[in-house]
Amino acid sequence: MINQVVSANEFDQALLSYNQAQQRYNQENVLLTAAKQTFDIVKTGTAKGLGAAANTEIRATVSGMILDIPVKVGNQVIESNNFNDGTTIATIADVEKMIFEGKVDESEVGKITENLPLEITVGAIENKKFNAVLDFIAPKGVSENGAIQFEIKGTLNNQNATFIRAGLSANASIILARAENVLSIKEALVQYDPKTKKPYVEIAIGTQEFQRKEISLGVSDGLFVEVLEGVTQQDNIKVWNQLKPAGAGKAW
Numbered sequence: 734m735i736n737q738v739v740s741a742n743e744f745d746q747a748l749l750s751y752n753q754a755q756q757r758y759n760q761e762n763v764l765l766t767a768a769k770q771t772f773d774i775v776k777t778g779t780a781k782g783l784g785a786a787a788n789t790e791i792r793a794t795v796s797g798m799i800l801d802i803p804v805k806v807g808n809q810v811i812e813s814n815n816f817n818d819g820t821t822i823a824t825i826a827d828v829e830k831m832i833f834e835g836k837v838d839e840s841e842v843g844k845i846t847e848n849l850p851l852e853i854t855v856g857a858i859e860n861k862k863f864n865a866v867l868d869f870i871a872p873k874g875v876s877e878n879g880a881i882q883f884e885i886k887g888t889l890n891n892q893n894a895t896f897i898r899a900g901l902s903a904n905a906s907i908i909l910a911r912a913e914n915v916l917s918i919k920e921a922l923v924q925y926d927p928k929t930k931k932p933y934v935e936i937a938i939g940t941q942e943f944q945r946k947e948i949s950l951g952v953s954d955g956l957f958v959e960v961l962e963g964v965t966q967q968d969n970i971k972v973w974n975q976l977k978p979a980g981a982g983k984a985w
Contacts, residue, residue, distance in 0.1 A: 747927045797827040800899055831889045831897050833865055835905055839881040841873055845872075845907050852906040855897060863897075865889045867907065910952040917957040923950070923969050934964060935971035943971050 800825040804810060833853055837845065865887040874881035887905060891896075895965030926949040932950055935943040948962050948963030964970065 765849060772840040791822065793823075793825050795825060795827065800824045800826050811830055826898070826899060828899065831899075833887040833902075833903060833905055835885050836877075836983060837885050837907075839872075839883065842870065842874075842883045844909060845885075849909045850911075852908065853889060853903050854906075855885070855901050855903045856897065857901050858897070861895060863889050863895075865905065874924045881945070912952050914960045915951065916960045916964075918964070918970060920953055920956060920958045922972060923958065924973060927962075935973065936964065937969040937971060 747843050755842045778918045786820050802822065803824075804820065808823055809819075810820040811817055833851065845867065845871060847867055849867045851867055853863040855861070855863070866886045867885060869884075869886040871884040877880075885905075896911050918934070922934055925932055926936065931947055933947045936946050946963050946968075949961040951959030951961050953959065
């Protein structure tokens with residue numbers, strides 16, 4: 734029998750190499766097991782040995798239509814916590830409750846208030862207007878292209894079973910005042926006293942005879958103005974600023 738004797742230093746080095754190799758082997762087994770579990774989760778939704786903790790079924794907190802799924806199969810997702818917002822796996826919205834978002838110039842924002850009615854027109858939907866209510870006016874403006882813009886939001890009423898896709902471009906008309914079934918005249922017929930600045934019109938009382946009558950005005954759309962008092966529907970109002978045909982003039 735031949736007995737081989739090694740030094741303690743050689744023995745320690747051999748033992749260290751063995752322990753390191755054993756540790757690498759164990760780490761590779763852990764990585765292999767984790768890879769198999771990840772594969773099982775992606776494929777079936779669960780992994781052996783983890784039970785309900787590995788279940789990827791996520792329930793939405795609201796009902797609606799899925800608008801976007803930013804993650805793909807195999808992507809890593811992170812649960813939201815105190816240090817991380819988490820991974821968004823889907824965007825869901827109730828398309829029956831649409832919101833209009835727009836911007837108003839600083840020159841107009843002082844004229845509007847919450848709860849004013851809106852008329853929404855969607856570029857992709859022709860010949861249709863949708864009613865809405867102004868819910869929000871931003872307290873602070875943002876500079877865009879040299880002008881201050883204020884964000885506004887409005888909630889659409891029942892859109893009469895018309896499907897409106899999220900993200901469509903739209904325009905809104907804010908109705909500051911409304912007058913229906915009232916007496917109105919063309920705004921071009923109204924004259925203003927140079928001293929008192931009060932409005933008046935001239936009423937025909939005979940052939941080329943006119944009588945001045947002061948009137949009280951209501952809302953205007955730029956073309957027609959509401960007349961609250963001063964004239965009736967039977968009065969003939971003088972067209973004082975009527976345009977003359979081209980080439981017409983006074984003969985001397």
